[in-house]
Amino acid sequence: MNQTRTAPLLPPRENPALEAQAEAEALENETTSNSPAAPPESLPLQDLQNLTEVEAVQMQLRLLNDEETRVDLELDTVMRNQLELERTLDTLEILRPQVGVLKNDASALLQVISNTSTLAERISDKVRKLDFEQSRVKATIKVVEDIQDLKNCASGVQSALKSKDYEQAGRNLRRFLRFDPSTIDKIFSGDDAYNAYLPSSEAGPDSRPASSTASPVAVLKAAQQTLANVVTDEFDRAVATSNEEGIVRFFKIFPMFGQPEVGLDRFSAYICGIISRQCQDSMKESPDRTPRFYAGLLTRLFETIALVVDRQESMVEAAYGPGRMLRVIQRLQREGDIQSSIILESFGERYQLQRKLGEINRFEGSGGRRNNTAPKPESTIDPRELDAILGEIAIISQRAQQFDRFLRVRGTAEVEKLEKDPTKPADFIQSTQSSKDGLAKLSKLNERVQGLMSNFVAMEEYFVRRSIEKAMTIDEYEPGSLTSSCVDDVFFILKTCSRRAMSTADPDCVCAVINSIGRILELDYINVFQKKLRDAFSNTETKEMKIAFMILLNNIDVSCDYVVKLTQELEHEITRAFSSSSELAREKMRSCLLSLADYANNFRNVLKVILPTGLFRRLQPPFSVPF
Numbered sequence: 068m069n070q071t072r073t074a075p076l077l078p079p080r081e082n083p084a085l086e087a088q089a090e091a092e093a094l095e096n097e098t099t100s101n102s103p104a105a106p107p108e109s110l111p112l113q114d115l116q117n118l119t120e121v122e123a124v125q126m127q128l129r130l131l132n133d134e135e136t137r138v139d140l141e142l143d144t145v146m147r148n149q150l151e152l153e154r155t156l157d158t159l160e161i162l163r164p165q166v167g168v169l170k171n172d173a174s175a176l177l178q179v180i181s182n183t184s185t186l187a188e189r190i191s192d193k194v195r196k197l198d199f200e201q202s203r204v205k206a207t208i209k210v211v212e213d214i215q216d217l218k219n220c221a222s223g224v225q226s227a228l229k230s231k232d233y234e235q236a237g238r239n240l241r242r243f244l245r246f247d248p249s250t251i252d253k254i255f256s257g258d259d260a261y262n263a264y265l266p267s268s269e270a271g272p273d274s275r276p277a278s279s280t281a282s283p284v285a286v287l288k289a290a291q292q293t294l295a296n297v298v299t300d301e302f303d304r305a306v307a308t309s310n311e312e313g314i315v316r317f318f319k320i321f322p323m324f325g326q327p328e329v330g331l332d333r334f335s336a337y338i339c340g341i342i343s344r345q346c347q348d349s350m351k352e353s354p355d356r357t358p359r360f361y362a363g364l365l366t367r368l369f370e371t372i373a374l375v376v377d378r379q380e381s382m383v384e385a386a387y388g389p390g391r392m393l394r395v396i397q398r399l400q401r402e403g404d405i406q407s408s409i410i411l412e413s414f415g416e417r418y419q420l421q422r423k424l425g426e427i428n429r430f431e432g433s434g435g436r437r438n439n440t441a442p443k444p445e446s447t448i449d450p451r452e453l454d455a456i457l458g459e460i461a462i463i464s465q466r467a468q469q470f471d472r473f474l475r476v477r478g479t480a481e482v483e484k485l486e487k488d489p490t491k492p493a494d495f496i497q498s499t500q501s502s503k504d505g506l507a508k509l510s511k512l513n514e515r516v517q518g519l520m521s522n523f524v525a526m527e528e529y530f531v532r533r534s535i536e537k538a539m540t541i542d543e544y545e546p547g548s549l550t551s552s553c554v555d556d557v558f559f560i561l562k563t564c565s566r567r568a569m570s571t572a573d574p575d576c577v578c579a580v581i582n583s584i585g586r587i588l589e590l591d592y593i594n595v596f597q598k599k600l601r602d603a604f605s606n607t608e609t610k611e612m613k614i615a616f617m618i619l620l621n622n623i624d625v626s627c628d629y630v631v632k633l634t635q636e637l638e639h640e641i642t643r644a645f646s647s648s649s650e651l652a653r654e655k656m657r658s659c660l661l662s663l664a665d666y667a668n669n670f671r672n673v674l675k676v677i678l679p680t681g682l683f684r685r686l687q688p689p690f691s692v693p694f
Contacts (some may be wrong), residue, residue, distance in 0.1 A: 237323025
């Protein structure tokens with residue numbers, strides 16, 4: 068009945084199913100928006116029969132009417148979609164034969180794919196097995212090639228030993244040593260694996276006879292020991308006869324049979340022997356004939372070692388590999404320590420340094436300072452002799468600093484080469500733990516020079532004090548001059564000594580000498596002027612005393628300028644001479660110079676104290692009053 072009533076009223080639609088769905092959603096939304104809460108449901112039939120109140124019956128009637136309306140709308144929607152559903156079913160019915168064909172084709176394709184997958188799996192398995200067999204074949208071929216190579220090496224090394232071609236024997240052993248030891252053990256792990264390897268007649272006269280069951284490894288190891296003995300003996304024989312060609316020849320063979328450390332040590336011992344003999348011959352000369360004899364000995368020693376490093380580095384690197392020169396440099400450093408210790412010991416004995424230091428200490432502790440009232444002992448040390456000794460010590464320190472810096476630069480370069488080499492020696496890590504250059508952090512030479520420089524500072528301070536004392540004693544005044552002679556003499560001495568300290572190339576020594584100069588200026592220079600000023604100030608009646616007083620004032624004033632000038636010159640000298648030193652060392656020396664410059668203010672303070680109000684009226688001549 069609903070279908071007959073509603074069908075003519077509906078206009079034709081392009082998609083009735085979509086429109087019906089839209090209407091149902093609209094109705095549902097409208098119902099939801101109109102009633103905030105869900106409508107109550109109607110009661111079951113049994114409960115309806117039990118209703119007795121009219122209001123309840125009317126309410127249930129309304130609910131049933133609403134439910135009927137919803138059901139009618141749903142039926143209308145279904146009826147409107149009936150045509151579309153029938154059309155869809157007809158389409159599916161038409162496609163049924165095609166779907167059947169597709170199903171059959173898909174089943175056939177699935178079967179083909181399954182068969183192909185099975186075949187591919189079988190082929191893949193065969194390929195994996197083939198690859199495995201191929202790898203085993205390659206490994207077998209490699210083993211066969213290794214065996215043949217070992218046989219060739221063994222045969223070649225025996226032939227080379229027989230003909231005394233030690234270079235060729237070394238090359239064959241080098242090939243043998245490149246084999247992986249585990250591979251060799253696997254190859255020759257069986258008993259009598261390679262019988263009848265070499266006939267015993269092929270063994271050289273110097274090698275161990277090879278039996279018919281000897282493996283190539285046994286033959287090669289025996290040949291390795293034989294070649295090591297032969298090369299060592301020949302190298303020693305060449306060293307004994309000073310045959311440089313033979314020395315170089317056999318030195319290059321050591322790394323071929325796996326003993327590079329032995330070769331480097333023997334070559335280093337040979338070079339150190341030459342250096343030792345040269346030093347001993349030079350020590351036999353008379354020190355009186357050559358000025359600064361011991362400084363010259365050390366200079367020649369250091370130059371010889373540096374020349375050896377420069378000349379032999381390329382040969383060692385070519386024969387032993389990059390970075391192997393480090394072992395030679397380490398041995399040369401130890402030899403330099405030994406020979407320099409001998410030279411410095413002879414230097415100390417020659418000039419009796421310990422006796423002089425003892426006398427200096429007694430002089431300092433028994434009234435050497437001017438502010439000490441105790442009687443001053445006499446010193447037997449000649450300042451001119453001490454000046455020569457100090458100059459030679461300065462040169463020794465400078466050469467030692469340069470030599471140490473040279474070795475460390477070259478050692479650092481060799482360490483960098485070794486770090487890039489995967490075949491670096493086992494002792495490399497141990498040698499670089501103490502320092503980055505692979506050398507001793509504090510060599511014996513450095514220790515001896517440090518002790519010598521502490522003596523240098525003590526003797527330099529004594530020399531400066533005695534020289535200033537002498538300059539103050541022979542102080543003279545020339546008419547027309549603004550200052551006396553002691554000012555120029557004292558600051559010439561200070562300039563000479565400070566520059567000598569700079570020439571040592573030792574920042575600690577420079578700082579110690581600069582600090583000593585400051586103390587000496589205060590105790591042995593300005594104090595003398597203060598005492599003279601007090602004496603002259605108490606007696607300015609005569610013209611000569613007035614002039615002497617003015618000269619003293621001028622001396623102090625000019626000394627202020629000289630201190631500033633000396634500080635500036637030393638600062639420029641530090642910048643020039645210590646350009647390769649660390650910034651910390653330069654700052655340390657500049658700090659000492661600032662302390663030295665402060666003594667100029669001390670001189671000015673003396674002037675301020677000595678020049679009270681009314682002093683110049685005392686220095687002026689009295690007015691002559693006419694009678």
